[in-house]
Amino acid sequence: MEGLEEKLKGLSIARRSRPEEPTYLLNVALQPAALLAVSCSNFTVHLHNKDTLNMVGEYQGHSGPICGVVFSHTSPDLLYSGSADGTVRAWDVRRPGSDAAQVFKSDPSHSYCSFDLSCSDTLLCAGTEQVNDEDSFLVFWDVRKPGGALLGVYSESHSDDITQVCFHPRDKDRLASSSTDGLVNVFDLSRGAEEEALLATCNSDSSAGSVCWSGADYTQLLCLSHDEGLHLWDLGQLDTDEPLTVFSTSDARSLTVLADGGGVDYLVGGSWLEEAQKLLVVGGKNSGDLHLMECDDRGLRLLRTLKDGHTSTVRCFLWDAAGEALVTGGEDAQLLLWKPGGEELMKGKKESLKSESALRVKSRPHKKHGYQREKKAA
Template identity: 70%
Template sequence: MESVEEKFKALSIARRIQPSEPTYLLDMSVQSVSGPGPGLLAVCCSNRSIHLHCKDNLTLLGEYQGHGGPLCGVSFAHRSPDLLFSGSADGTVRTWDVRRPGSEAVQVFRSDPYHHFCSFDVSCSDEVLCAGTEQVDGDDSFLVFWDGRMTKEKSCGVLGVYSESHSDDITQVRFHPSNKDRLASGSTDGLVNVFDLSQGTEEEALMATCNSGSSASSVCWAGKDLNQLLCLSHDEGMHLWDLGQIDTNEPLTVFGTPDARSLTPLSDGRPLDYLVSGMWLEEEQCLLVLGGENRGDLHVLECSGKGLRLVKSLRGGHSAMVRCFVWDPEGGALFTGGEDAQLLLWKPGAQELTSGKRDTLKSGSAIKLKSRPHKKHGYQKREEA
């Protein structure tokens, strides 16, 4: 089996595209393809549009519009890869048919009018959609659930709502990659909660509450049995928890630090400026974190109980902060996008058709990530009655 170093050391820029207007690239998702065809890459932008690209050469195939607020994420369905989901602060999660680029949404999932979503995800079975709201009226925030299979219905009611587990913006919701009933949520209140959705009530479903020590920005499932959970915070903290220890007296924390930027000095001795998010490579059984410098260089880091280790530096690509990335295991390729409006495709041994880092199109009016003071909580194991 090819090692992580071998897989990433040969990465170089294969293609890059840059729109004519200053648009942040906020999130992306790659289509899993089992049949013929190159597959697709979906990218959501700060101008509220979703771009559909060929993942082999980044050719723009179409654009979806319809959301009335900033986008909070995009995700292909797992078992129905022709369906694409997007969430927005307009209080909707929408379903798009990628066989009809540019068409209207085939379904709109709504909640209460005062709900503004800042995160969403779809379960590995495509059966359940979940969106996390901003804080409502200075009080609580909500996890809202729908039946994700209701894409042909004109009206799709909410399956249920969790209202007691977070008290501030829910910045991330992540379903388990293989357990359709397992869900993790992170919030600016500092908490990361883990739920078993097969249980009847919210109180019964809450398996564990972990304290990130700060405003949680991203959550990633990891580990040999996918029982670990990585959390990054808006102030560049990092925590890795082992949920396999929930029913034991052992601590959940495998590794934690309030600031991970200086743990892995770069080749010139300087620290990272920021962390993007993490990704678990199933084939290599390895947890990677992508970090960057404000000038645009990226660095791939391996994360374990010992901390961080530099695997590969990716230079000469972006000219501003990177906001999102996705690894395509089928094509052995890395896609990155950010505040310079550039979308880059990195592949082993590639030679860019047009070389040279592009000037940034960063806009002073573009969306800024929010980071609120977090509330102090310790992690708790759910007590059985």
């Protein structure tokens, strides 16, 4: 079987799509059979054919920035999106343009900046922005019950905006959360109450931006911070005396990983590639160039640089294992499909749209205080 590095080395642009209205492309999700869902900075969700990138539908309904999109695992015709407007909405992709099939809410003061759906499709969890200058909440719903029954909240584990919640890909009760308070928490929801459910707290020593599960049995956790720090922890060592840290750097930009001896300007995110058993980390240059890197206990290693695609910051990516394709989206409003031996139908790199549009993107200043703060007492 051809190795991952060889596949990545063959990537080139096969398709390029850009919405008529200039907008940042923020998050992307894959329905393996046919579709891509993309959240946009104008509060809409676009549906694209995953092979042609042709837009096949749009959903409107959110009144605030969208914090993510996720397809149901067992009912792939359902798509979920979360928003700072205080709702998580479920959409029927068989009815493009229709109203939300279901709307999940909690307290009116809650504004969501992250959400995820468990691998069993039974639980939704959303993370809120900071409320009342000291509290933030993990909110849980049972999606199987009519009206999206609110199950309750965890309120003691984070004290600032919860930037991501991420369910384990195989364990329906395992949940990781990250926050601008610097903490990354891991929960076993089967234990019920928050204090008993909290298994581990890892400190990123900065404002934690995103997390993803990785490793052969998904026992590792990757954390990327807002100031481009990178931390890889092995949660399989929780019950041992061995250190949790596999690799850590406070600033990945300082690492020499590129062919020219320089480093990346920013990190886009990470993804565990199950088939290849590799942790892929994507970084970029402000010019739009993308750098695909492998991350392990030795740090970051450059696998491939992708040029002549994007013209500004890339905000999201995903790897389609079945199609052996990479999808990227960014602040130039472009959605790109990279495939081995791809030949772009529409020749010519698109010009940057950043200067011609007043894009509505919520931006929070990265807080530089209180990152060592301990978990609040129960």
